[in-house]
Amino acid sequence: MQKTIKILGIFMLVIFTALSFSSCSDNSEEDLMKDDSFAGVYRGGVSYQDADQDISTTEGSVFVTKVISDKKYNFAFSNNIPALNDIDVEKTGDNALIMVGSNATAYVRVENNEVKIAYTKDGKTWNATCKR
Missing domain, CATH: 1.20.5 (Single alpha-helices involved in coiled-coils or other helix-helix interfaces)
Structure with a gap:
């Protein structure tokens, strides 16, 4: 026992x-991976320009999504504007993401309530100033 x-x-x-x-x-x-506080739809002015088209509206949107990696985001635009995918960003504090190292001329800043994009690469230019 x-x-x-x-x-x-x-x-x-x-x-x-x-x-x-x-x-x-x-x-x-x-x-x-769960921290997606920046993901979502931001509405406001968006534009895109390349050799074949020039799109601009004050009533557009950018849908921000987090990629599997914690440092990459996708930016899907409204109005048939091509998406910006796999953009490397760095979290600055709890309230902002900024773009890091790139072979493009770019400014990307995402905050909890605002996204600003000025991105130029290969003769194509994306711009956005949107809020939630």
């Missing part, structure tokens, strides 16, 4: 230890 209690005690200790380790995983990457 004492041997059975000892084996049962060791078994319970092993189970408890395994459960303790599995519940203490590092959630920092998972938490970053």
Whole structure:
């Protein structure tokens, strides 16, 4: 009987230890993936220009989405304006994202309630000044 209690005690200790380790995983990457406070629709002025077209409206929108990586965002524009995808950004504080390293002439700033874009690459230019 004492041997059975000892084996049962060791078994319970092993189970408890395994459960303790599995519940203490590092959630920092998972938490970053969930942080999509900048994602959403921003409405206001948007424009696009290239060799073939010139689109401009004060009643457009930009739909901001976070890519799998915590440092990349996509910007989908209204009015048949091509999207800007996989833009590298850096979080500055809790309230803003700014664009980092690029081979384009660009200014991208996303705040909780506002997005500003002035992006030029390969003869194409995107602009946006929108609010939520």
